[in-house]
Amino acid sequence: MTEKLGILALGHGSKLPYNKDVVTGVAELIGKQNSDVVVRTGFMNMNNPTMQEGLDSFAGTGVSTIVAVPIFLAHGVHTTEDIPQILGVSRESRKTTVQIDGNDVTLVYSEPLGADELVARLAFKRAQEAIKE
């Protein structure tokens, strides 16, 4: 079977539109940067699609592996407890198997964004933009 990667961008969800807008925008950018990857979104609460709906939306795409990436800056209760419980994974074992179109698909839960040089570069860019405004 050909390997085909799916990415499920996981959002926190919010009553305000901003969180969904950012997570959806990041998902679109991942898809543009990696045209061979199938990208979907799923929200923990308050927004749709839910995480389960996000997983279900890989039906018909032929993905063999899905990585669920929390679009969160840092770990917290949501990323260490709530989301792993919904996905059926744990911090000790970040992989499980789900059924998509009746096939076994590997589901892997990744780390959140974290303290990375790319975040630092982006924060500095936001500072420069604010001064120029």
Add this chain to the structure above:
Amino acid sequence: MTEKLGILALGHGSKLPYNKDVVTGVAELIGKQNSDVVVRTGFMNMNNPTMQEGLDSFAGTGVSTIVAVPIFLAHGVHTTEDIPQILGVSRESRKTTVQIDGNDVTLVYSEPLGADELVARLAFKRAQEAIKE
């Protein structure tokens, strides 16, 4: 007067150590990437330094402008209401003046990280790392 830039990296704060670790780590990386910039941190709640303590910690640094950058992915109630109120700015007017060492220093409030190509690249990197693990 020579222009000297300060960046106050604003964190949400958390009972768990992860948020403070990430915000502090991002602040250190901004400092490494921009050795002429004075970088400090301030947390909205649950962690120290507080935002006010973070501002006060620019004493003696000679900064002429401080940009407060919310190390948040997206806008929400915290970035649109709580933090601007503490800083004395608004979305309409993101600049104010604060006193540091008895001098007027411009304080500018920036946008959060948002849906940027750098976030998308980082999310994809986290997905790749999770598969290889």
